[in-house]
Each structure stands twice: as C-alpha cells, then as structure tokens.
Amino acid sequence: MVPVLVAIALGLLLAYIWxxxxxxxxxxxxxxxxxILGNTLEVGSSFKLICKMEEWARKYGDVFKFNIFGDEIVVVSGSAIGEVLVTKGSEFAGRPKYPWFEKLEGGETHLFMREYDPKLRFIRKLVHRGLRQYGEGVDRIESISVVEISKCLDNIEREDxxxxxxxxxxxxxxxQVMNTMxxxxxxxxxxxxxxxxxxxxxxDAELSTSYMLLTITDKIPLLDKMTFIPxxxxxxxxxxxxxxxxxxWTGFEATYDKNNMRGLYDVVYKAYLESESSEEGTKLSYTNVKYLMYELYLAGIITxxxxxxxxxHLMVTYPNIQKRIQSQIDEVVSSQRKLxxxxxxxxxxxxATIHEVLRFTSIVPMTVHKTTKDTSVGGFAIPxxxxxxPIFTSNHHNAEYFIDPLTFNPDRFLEQDGSLSPPESRKMLMPFGAGTRNCIGEVFARMRLFLFTASLLQRFTLLQPTKGKFGIIDPKSEEYLKMTPCICPSYKIRAIPRAWGIYYPKKKT
Structure with missing residues (x-):
C-alpha cells in the first residue's frame, strides 16, 4: 500500500513540475x-467560474491567469478589456477551438466562434451588406419589428x-422578427x-452548465458517445x-429568385451560388450558408x-421608474401614435434604463478570445x-466604475438636466463587446429593445401578480449565474391597458 501511495505522490509531483x-x-x-487538473475543480460550474474570476481579479488585478485541465487562460478586466477588444483588437481577435461545438456546425465554426481569418472578415462584410440590402435596410427592420411587437402586445392584452x-x-x-429577417x-x-x-x-443555456465536461470531450476518447451522461x-x-x-430554412431555396432578395438567407445563398469571394479569394461553402443562418438566428434571439x-421584471420591481418613463412617453407622443x-x-x-438593464443584468458576463500573434496586455507579454x-461583470458590478453597482439606478446614465450621458462616460459598459469582434447585430438589437420596451410601457402598466411571490433579480446569485447567457427566474405579472389602468382609470358611465 505504501509503495502505491509513494508512486501516486511522485506521479503528482512530476506532473506538477511538468x-x-x-x-x-x-x-x-x-x-x-x-x-494536471489546474483550477478545474474550483470553476466546475458557470456560477463558480464567474465568482472565482471576479474574486481572483480583486486579488491579482486586471490581468491574471488560471488553468483548466492544462490549458492556461488569461483573464482581463478594468481598462485591460479596452486594450484587448479595441486598442489591440486584431491581436486578440482569435477564438479558442471547441471540437464539440465544431461537430454541431458541420465540422467548422462560421461566425461567432470562428478564427479571425479572411473568411470571417468576408462573412461579416456579407452580413452587414445583407442587412443594408434587405428591403430598405434599417427602415425595413423597424417595420418588421413594429408588426411583431404589436402582435405580442395584442396577446398580452388578451390576458385581460x-x-x-x-x-x-x-x-x-x-x-418572429428573426424569421422574417x-x-x-x-x-x-x-x-x-x-x-x-x-x-x-x-x-443552449443548459449546455453552458456543462462547459467543463464538454471542453474535455476531445481529450477523453469516446466520451462524446456516452449518451447516458445528461x-x-x-x-x-x-x-x-x-x-x-x-x-x-433550406426549403426556401426551391423558390429562390436572384432578382428578389427576401431575406438574409437569400443574400448569403446568392453569394454562395455565384461563388462570390473576398479580396483574399476565400469563398462560402454550402455548410457556411446553413450554419451561418443558425448562428445569426440564435444570436438574434437569446440575448x-x-x-x-x-x-x-425590473419595471414591476421599480414602479416609480416605470411611471417616470410613461410620463416621458406621454409628453413625446399621443396614445394613438406608435413610437x-x-x-x-x-x-x-x-x-438610460435600457443601459442600466444591460449593465445590472450583464446577461453575457464574459467572452472568450485568443491571441493571433505575440502581444501584450497591461504590461504583460502574451504569447x-x-x-x-474579458470578464464584463467585473466592470459592470465594480464600484470603481459604477457607484453602488448592485443597485438598479437608471439615473446614473443621466445628466443633471435629464439628458442622456455622453458615450465617453459609459466606456466601461460593454454589453455587446467592442472593437474588432463586437456583436454584429448591436444596432439591430438596440433598435428592437427600444421599440419593444417603449411600446410596452406606452400601452400597459405592469404590476405584481395577485397571487404568489414576486422575487427579485440578484445578478450575483447562483440561481441567476447558473447558465450563460443568464436569465432571471420565471415570474408572473399583470399588464393593465393604460386606457383603463392604474394611471388612467376608466371613466364612470
């Protein structure tokens, strides 16, 4: 027994030295x-990963490293995020390889997890061009959004x-907006x-809870075949x-007409059929066409x-903020005009409230990048x-950048005269990333967020339910951080049409 223990100890020592x-x-x-394991056991879940990285950032500073099953990872926060994403964006624009994810997408990745190569640059330009070409560009996207938002609000009103x-x-x-797009x-x-x-x-969110297991499926033979594992x-x-x-989606190819671009699928499919290529000569494959649609579709929905x-939820939690927004809406538009x-x-x-929701909830708490060349960050050389x-919550919930960061307070993004604070004052707010690999649909997402929230509060007053407990959103709780992107726990509310609601009661007949 003793020789076995000595052998194990010696093996562990040699592995550590190696x-x-x-x-x-x-x-x-x-x-x-x-x-061998590194810090794997300390970050075994999404919740533990975020908590430990924030803890280590406080201890070691804006740039530190940790180890997952032999892979060394550098974590950045504070001003180092700007250096990584903006100042030296192309030098940190790569993505780590996740073989299990590549298998899902036909053996390669196509946009969000693709390496920073000529094809990625070509795809991003193609998508941007498609958004501009489709219909009347931004105006067309807005009209699509307004139609679907109206249908949604009609359904809510039927709850009576x-x-x-x-x-x-x-x-x-x-x-539905994404389907139409x-x-x-x-x-x-x-x-x-x-x-x-x-x-x-x-x-997709549930798989984030098994990140560590899925990451090592390529390291352990046949692990990805063991379907008895949840x-x-x-x-x-x-x-x-x-x-x-x-x-x-591929069913729409049967009615494809190159002279009538119905949506993004047609735009990308046309580039594939016509063998359109980038300046470097890269071309789209049919696999790119199919899985690029999936990535765009899911990205346009999940966050x-x-x-x-x-x-x-937060408007119900803070009714005074809700009432202030409604008062401002009433000053700007009549109840008969759509925003x-x-x-x-x-x-x-x-x-300001949308900015604060994005900061407070930090639905995407971090992202993953990889260096494309020898470089540096925060004075440290990075091979x-x-x-x-980059870990965004370490900034979004940092008192150095946002006073009382775990308090929901839209006024932090307003000037004393009530106007929106200038963009430079919000540089530590990065809900869509920044720089070379910022979210390709940021403008689109911000448009939908505004139209949906404005239309909702113009038409309804949102109240707590008559039955059951209405909880709070705690962006540091295990329940909230257990999956990525994060989502607040399920809840119920009441939506009262403002024609007869709490602020505008029905007239007596």
Whole structure:
C-alpha cells in the first residue's frame, strides 16, 4: 500500500513540475492549481467560474491567469478589456477551438466562434451588406419589428389583467422578427418552429452548465458517445432541433429568385451560388450558408429576449421608474401614435434604463478570445495562441466604475438636466463587446429593445401578480449565474391597458 501511495505522490509531483516547466505564463500572477487538473475543480460550474474570476481579479488585478485541465487562460478586466477588444483588437481577435461545438456546425465554426481569418472578415462584410440590402435596410427592420411587437402586445392584452408569465409572448415576438429577417416572412400563429426556437434557446443555456465536461470531450476518447451522461444527451437533442431548423430554412431555396432578395438567407445563398469571394479569394461553402443562418438566428434571439424579460421584471420591481418613463412617453407622443426609433433621443430616461438593464443584468458576463500573434496586455507579454477572457461583470458590478453597482439606478446614465450621458462616460459598459469582434447585430438589437420596451410601457402598466411571490433579480446569485447567457427566474405579472389602468382609470358611465 505504501509503495502505491509513494508512486501516486511522485506521479503528482512530476506532473506538477511538468505543468510548471511547460507554462509560458509564469510571469503573470494567478491562483495555484493542482497537477494536471489546474483550477478545474474550483470553476466546475458557470456560477463558480464567474465568482472565482471576479474574486481572483480583486486579488491579482486586471490581468491574471488560471488553468483548466492544462490549458492556461488569461483573464482581463478594468481598462485591460479596452486594450484587448479595441486598442489591440486584431491581436486578440482569435477564438479558442471547441471540437464539440465544431461537430454541431458541420465540422467548422462560421461566425461567432470562428478564427479571425479572411473568411470571417468576408462573412461579416456579407452580413452587414445583407442587412443594408434587405428591403430598405434599417427602415425595413423597424417595420418588421413594429408588426411583431404589436402582435405580442395584442396577446398580452388578451390576458385581460390576469396573472401571466410574459416569457413565451416575448420569445415568439423576438424569434418572429428573426424569421422574417432570414426568410422574408413570419411563421403562422402556433407554428411548431416557434416552440422549437424556445427549446433550442433553453438547451443552449443548459449546455453552458456543462462547459467543463464538454471542453474535455476531445481529450477523453469516446466520451462524446456516452449518451447516458445528461450533457452528452443534451448535445444530441440540440443537434436534432438544429437540423430541423436548417431543413426548414433550406426549403426556401426551391423558390429562390436572384432578382428578389427576401431575406438574409437569400443574400448569403446568392453569394454562395455565384461563388462570390473576398479580396483574399476565400469563398462560402454550402455548410457556411446553413450554419451561418443558425448562428445569426440564435444570436438574434437569446440575448434580446432575456433582456426584455429582465426589463419587464425590473419595471414591476421599480414602479416609480416605470411611471417616470410613461410620463416621458406621454409628453413625446399621443396614445394613438406608435413610437418609432426617431423618438429615441426624445426619451432619455428610457434609453438610460435600457443601459442600466444591460449593465445590472450583464446577461453575457464574459467572452472568450485568443491571441493571433505575440502581444501584450497591461504590461504583460502574451504569447500567440493564448486564450484571453474579458470578464464584463467585473466592470459592470465594480464600484470603481459604477457607484453602488448592485443597485438598479437608471439615473446614473443621466445628466443633471435629464439628458442622456455622453458615450465617453459609459466606456466601461460593454454589453455587446467592442472593437474588432463586437456583436454584429448591436444596432439591430438596440433598435428592437427600444421599440419593444417603449411600446410596452406606452400601452400597459405592469404590476405584481395577485397571487404568489414576486422575487427579485440578484445578478450575483447562483440561481441567476447558473447558465450563460443568464436569465432571471420565471415570474408572473399583470399588464393593465393604460386606457383603463392604474394611471388612467376608466371613466364612470
């Protein structure tokens, strides 16, 4: 027995020495890990990962490292995020490889997790061009959004002031906008694809709880075949739903007309058929076409619907803020006119509230990058091919940048005269990332957030339910951080049409 224990101890010691000698980041501070495993056991869940990184940032500073199963990762916060994303954006524009994710997407990644290569640059330009070409560009996108928002609000009004959970209504409206953007038409009411989108979104978030396990599937032979493991089984279910979505989109190829671009699918499909290429000569494959649609579709849904869902919760939690926004809306437009994006600059409190929802909830608490060359950050040399993770919550919830950061307070983004604070005062707010690999749909997302929230508060007063407990959003709780992107726990509210609601009661007859 003793010789076995000695052998194990010696093996662990040798593994530790081997890990230390192979490290290229010994000059960067960070927590000490176990041999081979590194800090894996300390960050075994999404909640633990975020909490530990914020803890280590407080201890080691804006730049530190930790180790997951032998992979060294540099984490940045504070001003170092700006250096990584903006100042040296192209030098940190790579993405780490996740083989399990590549298998989902036909053996490669296509946009968000793709390496910073010529094809990625070509795809981003193509998508931007498609958004401009589609219909009347931004005006067309706005008109699509207004139609689906109106349908959503009609459904909410049919609840007739009863307790209800708005999640499904919000999700369907957001996904219908994306359906129309991609194919040129919304789905019929009750179409099964709407609920499949909800299921795909749900599983996507659940898979984030198994990040560590999925990351090492390529390191342990046959692990990805063990479907008795819940996470592996979830990947299979996810793939089945994804395949059904792709089959639905490819069905539009039968009625494709190169002279009539109905949506983004047609724009990208045309580039593929005509062998359009970038300056470097890269071209799209049919696999790129199919899975690029999936990435755009899911990205257009998962964060926007969660942000609106959180906004509704926070308006019920803070009725005085809700009333102030409604008063400002009433000053700007009549109850008969629908709001447009041209009204944004006239509603600074609503804009400030959207900023605060994005900061307070930090639905995407971090992102992942990789260096494309030898570089540096915060004075520390970083070798090529090193994972670098900016953690946004470390800034969004930092008292150095936002006073009383865990308090929901839209006024922090307003000047004394009530106008919206200038962009330079919000440089530490990065809900869509920044720089070279910022969210490709940021303008689109901000437009929908404004139109949805403004229209909702113009038409309804949102109240707590008559039955059951209405909880709070705690952006530091395990319940909130257990999945990424984060989503506030389910809740029920009442929506009272303002024609007869709490601020504008019915006239007696």
């Amino acid at each position: 890990n230390k000698t192979r490290s290229k980041l010994t000059h960067i501070p960070g927590p000490t890990g176990l041999p 002031g009863a307790d209800f959970d708005p999640f499904t209504y919000i999700h369907h409206a957001v996904s 991609l194919t040129g038409e919304a789905l019929s009411e009750g179409h099964p694809m709407l609920n499949k989108a909800i299921k795909l979104d749900k599983i 996470a592996i089984r979830k990947v299979k279910e996810y793939t089945q739903i994804l395949d059904s979505l792709i089959n639905f 926007t619907n969660k942000t609106i869902y959180a906004f509704v 447009t994006t041209e009204d944004r600059h006239k509603l600074p409190l609503l804009e 090529n091919d090193t994972q670098v993770w």
